[in-house]
Amino acid sequence: MASNFESSIQRGCDFIHDFVCFPCEEDGLNTEAQYFCNQCTKYYCVNCVPVHNKLFKRHSVLDRTDMTKWAAALGMVDVLERCERHPGEALKLVCGDHDQLCCHVCVAVDHRQCSSIQHIPDVAKGIRKDPEFRQLPQRVAVLRKQIEDMKNDRKKNSASLRKTRTTIVDEIKAIRKKINDILDKMEKTTVQDLDRLVADQELSIKKDMESFTQMHDELKNIIDDIQSKDSSGEPPLYIGFRKCEEKIKQAKEILQNMSNVVKYDITFRKHNGIEDNLSSMKTFGVLNESNVYCKQPLISLFPRDHVFATKGYKEYIVKISSDKSACNIKGICELPGGEVVITDFNNNKVKLLDQEYRVVDHCDVPENPFDVCHIGGNEVAVCVNNNNDDRHELHCINITKGKLVTTRKLSFSHKFYGAAHHGNNLYISSFTALYVYTMTGKRVKTLYEDKSGDYTVVGIAISNDGKTIYIANYSYNQLITLDNLGNKLATFTDPDLREPRGVHATTAGHVFVCCCKSHTVLQVDKDGKTKLATLAREQDGVYRPKALFFSSRSSSLVVGGRKDTLLVINVQ
Incomplete structure (x- = not known):
């Protein structure tokens, strides 16, 4: 079953899945599994599971909301302790030369020349007393709060952009009343430019919000995993700690890049003497988009009363x-x-x-x-x-x-x-x-x-x-x-x-x-x-x-x- 657990690559396709539908794989196809049968101990996609359910009506089928039970049913590696590069292997070692968590395959393939390979149970001793580990939930909570706040700011910014658009269009139409039919073409051109800029800005906001949602959920999931393993021994806690540190580092880098832009904005400045120069103009005015930068980075992972070491x-x-x-x-x-x-x-x-x-x-x-x-x-x-x-x-x-x-x-x-x-x-x-x-x-x-x-x-x-x-x-x-x-x-x-x-x-x-x-x-x-x-x-x-x-x-x-x-x- 371990071979089913490992990611496979579809022939003629580069999609990689952690769980592959067993019947599809038998037919030479690569289809991501959405269900797991406890009795069959096999994976099924959305197309194959109805056939299975018809044949085995009393079997217990689990969907992806119960993925932790998939691994438990097969005696597989827990998600927190699973090697991301080799999903069928457990993280057992730490490479001091590269400061990386490793499974046995990692060591054999990438770290054979490294001189500082340690067993995780040895390194993990005393992890519960480590000040950084004890502060981990608080640091993640602060970071998630900052992600949520920035997401809300972007949401408000989106509404503000729409209001700005309405204001500018109103101004355009007020000018439009003073001049003749030639303004029809100018109005259309100007509004199209405005809509393009707003769409570009909103797309940036949408991408930011999607990144915030992903970061927020990943941090929540990993800290929930850590806290649920408090009684399961030190190695899982250490692994969770190291993985969480990496996620925090990634989140900080993304937030640092994003936090420079406090607000997306667009301004409008009408042409002077528009009535006299109408025939030579193609638009109602000049649209300028701007990103408001903060004086210093807004993101701080440390509460105001934090004492530094x-x-x-x-x-x-x-x-x-x-x-x-x-x-x-x-x-x-x-x-x-x-x-x-x-x-x-x-x-x-x-x-x-x-x-x-x-x-x-x-x-x-x-x-x-x-x-x-x-x-x-x-x-x-x-x-x-x-x-x-x-x-x-x-x-x-x-x-x-x-x-x-x-x-x-x-x-x-x-x-x-x-x-x-x-x-x-x-x-x-x-x-x-x-x-x-x-x-x-x-x-x-x-x-x-x-x-x-x-x-x-x-x-x-x-x-x-x-x-x-x-x-x-x-x-x-x-x-x-x-x-x-x-x-x-x-x-x-x-x-x-x-x-x-x-x-x-x-x-x-x-x-x-x-x-x-x-x-x-x-x-x-x-x-x-x-x-x-x-x-x-x-x-x-x-x-x-x-x-x-x-x-x-x-x-x-x-x-x-x-x-x-x-x-x-x-x-x-």
């Missing part, structure tokens, strides 16, 4: 051949596509890194680049202080086809250290004050000021909702927390908080601080009152850190300071 550290060289001095990284930010932009203070450079943290481009600035922040799309803003002529500028740089291109510069009358962007405003720190500016460089207000020291307002960060602002007070070893009106909510101190420079708030509400003198990276609670964890010290590779950024894409903290390398802290 480190899984490992890795350093990446960011020094390039044209650098004349040791690197001194004072600003880090990430683009929607996963690229990273850093500022190198000592070498007067802005550097672009790919997703593997390799320097792929750079541009020079006049002098002393401090912080950098993402301001939308592929554009960043860099703080530049030119001490020679007391010129202080914010350089807006766009990343186009892997190149850094300065598009505009805003001049300021004061020095600045940090920059953050929220809504339509820029928040600029000037060592002793925090200012709010418009995107055109017009000062809105002074939000906070402290002239009791030289460096009381350096690094800054803003919560995702814009209601909370965090300030690194370098002079007095403090983290200051304000509301968006400038009222002080908290002042935090700690032995590990010595000369704080960089502060970062994630979209999910986690707060991180790096401290120059103590060579530390800390996690602080969202209220800015308590240290939750010290995630890295000098012995881990941190040296005089001045900037940091949390990447939701890779679940890691990127830290820069007075070194030729970036330290990437993998967290969980």
Whole structure:
């Protein structure tokens, strides 16, 4: 019977089925089975099962809703423990060289040269006490909730697109009343263009929703399998854990790609002077479709109160051949596509890194680049202080086809250290004050000021909702927390908080601080009152850190300071 269980390939066809109809297979056909007979211990398709039922009226026939009983009736491998490449075989081994679960066939075919093959019962010992395994249901629940939320957003987006279409068509028809019969052809052409764009957008939404449904169901099924096997021993739990980890990784990658597009949209702009120029026009106006991108990735697998732990550290060289001095990284930010932009203070450079943290481009600035922040799309803003002529500028740089291109510069009358962007405003720190500016460089207000020291307002960060602002007070070893009106909510101190420079708030509400003198990276609670964890010290590779950024894409903290390398802290 094991041969029936294994996938087979139809002659002249490349479809592969886990269960093949027995009578069809006897006739040389490859038909997917939908039923299983306990007494016959054979599989049947929808066409063959009526014949079977007529001949054997008292036999018990199971459909695909009882597939777990199919395997049990034949003494086959449980679905959770089944090798996906060789369905008739059970997963019994782990290849350490490739970090893969294996059956005996896998080892014989693909892992004969591997030196680290372990028996799953040996590796699975203590799995119930593993912190990652214990957190698995919560992580899956959070991920499924995020999938469901995004699916609902896409559903609402679809309804919004239809309303947008109705609005635009109404505008088209209002224009139509003012002109003659020639508009009939123009109206038809314009509406056809609109319908094509809406159809394209809705198709994208439909594909997204189908992916969400599939991810949601797969995660639910595998976690249900794991929880149902809690009493069946550690190996099944370990296998389920490893499979679930892989599904989570796949889901994160898909969500990361999809979450960049917050909303599909279409706009309409009518032609000016349409009545006078009607004879030369082919459509009523210009239709523009747009995808609204989020400033940072929206997906976070960690609840807001999650306390992070480190899984490992890795350093990446960011020094390039044209650098004349040791690197001194004072600003880090990430683009929607996963690229990273850093500022190198000592070498007067802005550097672009790919997703593997390799320097792929750079541009020079006049002098002393401090912080950098993402301001939308592929554009960043860099703080530049030119001490020679007391010129202080914010350089807006766009990343186009892997190149850094300065598009505009805003001049300021004061020095600045940090920059953050929220809504339509820029928040600029000037060592002793925090200012709010418009995107055109017009000062809105002074939000906070402290002239009791030289460096009381350096690094800054803003919560995702814009209601909370965090300030690194370098002079007095403090983290200051304000509301968006400038009222002080908290002042935090700690032995590990010595000369704080960089502060970062994630979209999910986690707060991180790096401290120059103590060579530390800390996690602080969202209220800015308590240290939750010290995630890295000098012995881990941190040296005089001045900037940091949390990447939701890779679940890691990127830290820069007075070194030729970036330290990437993998967290969980």
